[in-house]
Amino acid sequence: MTKVLMKGNEVIAEAALRAGCRAFFGYPITPQNEIPEYFAREMPLRNGTFIQAESEIAAMNMVMGASASGARAMTSTSGPGYCLKLEALAAMTLTRLPAVVVVVMRNGPAFGTMNAAQEDYRMNGNGGYKVVTFAPSTIQEAADMTFEAFDIADQYRNPVVILADGMIGQMMGSVDFDKLPAKREHLPEKTWALHGRGQRNGKSEFLFIAEGKNHYQEKYDAETILYPEIKANETSVEIVDVEDADIVMCAYGTAARMCVAAVEAIGSEVKLGLIRPRTLWPFPYETFGQIGDPCKAIICPEINIIGQMIDDVRIASAGRWPVHHVGDSATGPLTPDGIIEKVKEVWKEMKV
Amino acid sequence: MIKNKITIAGSGGQGALSMGQMIAYAGLKEGLEATWLPSYGAEMRGGTANCSVIISEVEIPYPIVTEPDYCIVMNLPSLLKFESIVRPGGILIINSSMIPEKATREDLSVFYVPADEIAEEEKNPRGANMVLLGVYITIAGSIKEESIAAIIDKTFTGSKARFAESNKQLVTRGIEYGKNI
Numbered sequence: 001m002t003k004v005l006m007k008g009n010e011v012i013a014e015a016a017l018r019a020g021c022r023a024f025f026g027y028p029i030t031p032q033n034e035i036p037e038y039f040a041r042e043m044p045l046r047n048g049t050f051i052q053a054e055s056e057i058a059a060m061n062m063v064m065g066a067s068a069s070g071a072r073a074m075t076s077t078s079g080p081g082y083c084l085k086l087e088a089l090a091a092m093t094l095t096r097l098p099a100v101v102v103v104v105m106r107n108g109p110a111f112g113t114m115n116a117a118q119e120d121y122r123m124n125g126n127g128g129y130k131v132v133t134f135a136p137s138t139i140q141e142a143a144d145m146t147f148e149a150f151d152i153a154d155q156y157r158n159p160v161v162i163l164a165d166g167m168i169g170q171m172m173g174s175v176d177f178d179k180l181p182a183k184r185e186h187l188p189e190k191t192w193a194l195h196g197r198g199q200r201n202g203k204s205e206f207l208f209i210a211e212g213k214n215h216y217q218e219k220y221d222a223e224t225i226l227y228p229e230i231k232a233n234e235t236s237v238e239i240v241d242v243e244d245a246d247i248v249m250c251a252y253g254t255a256a257r258m259c260v261a262a263v264e265a266i267g268s269e270v271k272l273g274l275i276r277p278r279t280l281w282p283f284p285y286e287t288f289g290q291i292g293d294p295c296k297a298i299i300c301p302e303i304n305i306i307g308q309m310i311d312d313v314r315i316a317s318a319g320r321w322p323v324h325h326v327g328d329s330a331t332g333p334l335t336p337d338g339i340i341e342k343v344k345e346v347w348k349e350m351k352v
Numbered sequence: 353m354i355k356n357k358i359t360i361a362g363s364g365g366q367g368a369l370s371m372g373q374m375i376a377y378a379g380l381k382e383g384l385e386a387t388w389l390p391s392y393g394a395e396m397r398g399g400t401a402n403c404s405v406i407i408s409e410v411e412i413p414y415p416i417v418t419e420p421d422y423c424i425v426m427n428l429p430s431l432l433k434f435e436s437i438v439r440p441g442g443i444l445i446i447n448s449s450m451i452p453e454k455a456t457r458e459d460l461s462v463f464y465v466p467a468d469e470i471a472e473e474e475k476n477p478r479g480a481n482m483v484l485l486g487v488y489i490t491i492a493g494s495i496k497e498e499s500i501a502a503i504i505d506k507t508f509t510g511s512k513a514r515f516a517e518s519n520k521q522l523v524t525r526g527i528e529y530g531k532n533i
Contacts, residue, residue, distance in 0.1 A: 005380045
């Protein structure tokens, strides 16, 4: 197959289908509506189930049910809907149920505007848990990450989140589905899955806490075994020219693409490096050790105000460099020009 | 290198977005990288629609066009909104059937195309976007008419198949018009 031109949202849906997702439950919200639209059309043709639920809460609980029966299940939403799904998502981390949740972010807080944004980096349900969180920066990456997300969810029995900004969902770009990552082998069998009622030799009982552990044991094992294993295996990051950069930028998704545009514009005046986390959790803290001596500052561009990922960037920097936020302005969302201006400002301060 | 950065704007239903998609499809068909990004949300709901299209020989860093090489405007609000952002020396294509005003900038190459009138002549009153697409093909020289024709055949199928020939004819009319302005 050759490259085709598709909308990011449709690419995500198609990649999920190719990963074997046959159960989708969702509730409409801009800017992710093409995902349920695609599933509504394709699921009946591909032997799957599509349900538009009565609310986001219902949709996420349907995902939980489908997952408990062993299906590869998925939902998609944007920030306002993600809030509502968090209760069930947190429950799925405790009950160790795999699923994929796609969040196509828009401008908040609350209903905000429908403009593309990066506002849900820090959104978490109650209690302590971690989920692998992918941040696609291109349409191809949206396909690759969604495809791989289902394997990762099954491998670790833990939900996976795709945190895409609205731009990734709405833009059309080229994708080659033949270049999807290889399917992972030796995934654990879903011996825990429910499949039919007792009298038909099915397994009809699901232990709320997996394998009869108590609550504290489950969480302790997550902290000491599961999460370290995921950190070791799944951390993913792109690193560009950080060894001799004067300023290193750290950004994900569309903001990282803006950084590339900024490098093209002023890379000849200031040596710029880029750290682009492909996974937001696990966050690539260790990568910052590769930053070379010339670096005098870190800039963290995000399509929001205040900054969210910047906290992780500060932790990773551990006081070695000042960390600057640049984001939305008073007139609109972050642009490459906004980043260029910030770089110039920081560069000027550094030279004084 | 990046070949064309294009902004196309009109009112909802004029076909600005689908025209942009066709350019992107054609670019990809001809081995280029292509991105298409629509305006959406509040902006679109207000009645104007616009899209950013980039076709490029190299990977496209950022899909939003802030300074287009080519700007195609299909109604007056679009001209007022986008004339100012065109790259100095860039090209502005104006649907003069819908826009009686002239462009005010002198550093642009401006082409006035009575796209709706040409579409009416071909008895396809909703096809003004295809005329403008033809004009763009001539002026930019970045994509081929055959690519667009193939995409039209692929896009207009089933009950819409009867519009395919007429749309291709309108692209040809636009190409001819572009040669003579």
